[in-house]
Amino acid sequence: MNAPHHDPDYNFAYLDEQTKRMIRRAILKGIAVPGYQVPFASREMPMPYGWGTGGVQVTAACLVPEDRLKVIDQGADDTTNAVSIRRFFQRTAGVAATEKTTEASVIQTRHRIPETPLTEGQILVYQVPIPEPLRFLEPRESETRRMHALADYGLMHVKLYEDIARHGAIATAYAYPVEVEGRYVMDPSPIPKFDNPKLGDNPAIQLFGAGREQRIYALPPYTAVRSLDFEDYPFDPSKADHDCDLCGASGSYLDEVITDDQGSRMFVCSDTDYCETRRDAGHRGRFSPPEVQA
């Protein structure tokens, strides 16, 4: 499974060259028009749609043999989804894999942006289930396309209005809509809104792939991205009021973990690489186990 060179039964990174060229054209168009959803002819991949086939196709079209790939699912490198996608590319592309954000040249992600700031030259590929931010209120594709074309985005604020009317605050916590370079409104995929501030002015290239819906969109480096809001209900990325119980980080996105059947809980970084790197550097949290303190 972990062959150093790619399996000769497959073309490099699984997709044929023709398909990769088609996907690259869509990616380039997406980069040229930040936030615009570019249709592409999504291919069948040897995994179910829910597993990020859009992201996998984008990654396949980006990979070169020298790449070092990191794959995360909800911030973790070791979940089934992340492991199987990583193995898929190790086998079909023979590329090196890493769990370190700083070492990766391509990072495929589901539902998170790494805590460690990205740098120029890195590519972050998002798996997107539903690319259309207006879908919630306008089911007709012809109409949402027209709204994007004409920047007719009143409806997007209606969604936020409804949130406040119903919950007293903008309750949208994931897939929080953003406006890109003052033009297109974009769904950042189901990342927590906590990650929204990292979308803008990011030195890395950010690519979004939706397999089932056959759309690719992009944020080139250093793009202006603004989370939609109201003057009197400004966007709030809502930081947790805990520190990480393992590494003590105070500014990272935390998962709540039940630690025993008495209902004891702890809060730990959802970004496992970030947490480990901090612990390796000697940072400690409230519940740092003794063996880690050694």
Place this chain on the structure above:
Amino acid sequence: MKDMQPHTPAHAPDGPLLRVEGLSKHYGARIGCADVSFDLWPGEVLGIVGESGSGKSTLLSCLAGHLTPDAGQVIFETRGGPRDTVQMAEPERRLLGRTDWAFVHQNPRDGLRMGVSAGGNVGERLMAVGARNYGAIRETATDWLGRVEIDAARIDDRPRQFSGGMQQRLQIARNLVTGPRLVFMDEPTGGLDVSVQARLLDLLRGLVRDMGLAVIIVTHDLAVARLLAHRLMVMKDGRVIEHGLTDQVLDDPQAAYTQLLVSSVLQV
């Protein structure tokens, strides 16, 4: 009886708000409407009457930019001067559609978002033109619900929970909230009970007067036309066959067809 007459426009403006020239629309070989021309002045209510299939809705859709006519001009006095809206680029026409123009559909389902609260429905046009203060949007929505006689306590209810008459009043509030100057209405009281219709008509009359709206209203119902319209256009087979002051057209119809139309209604 006197106060049942439509009001006359408050002051004589410089020129017409809308000038329509030779407007035609065909559906293949069939005529939708043909060679329609008229002027509409600020604050004026124009009724379009005629039997089913005479081209009323086709004409209204062409005027409002929902259909592209085959020929003709629809010149609207925009804030930047007169413009042929048929030739306008779509973004500009859509902007007009959510600022200076409004369209009230016969079926509230076509004009409302049924999955969105009453407040959200009224607020949408405000947000579409850049309103970004929740409190202010909500306050305006509350005010407008009041103006169309919907209890402010219903602001977070969905239109599904409203009666047909309430839905129609909500649609009117949603359309008028941005202070349009020209409102298109296609049978706004159709499909409602007679008593509900009467209340809606009273409300419309008041709003039209208070806001000085220019209105083009399509209706089957000559009683509605008499109550709301200053002038009437009678259509038959896609053409305007009679055009004049409402009282003149209804009380002294010239065209044989109008005579038939008036008499048949009066017999009902």
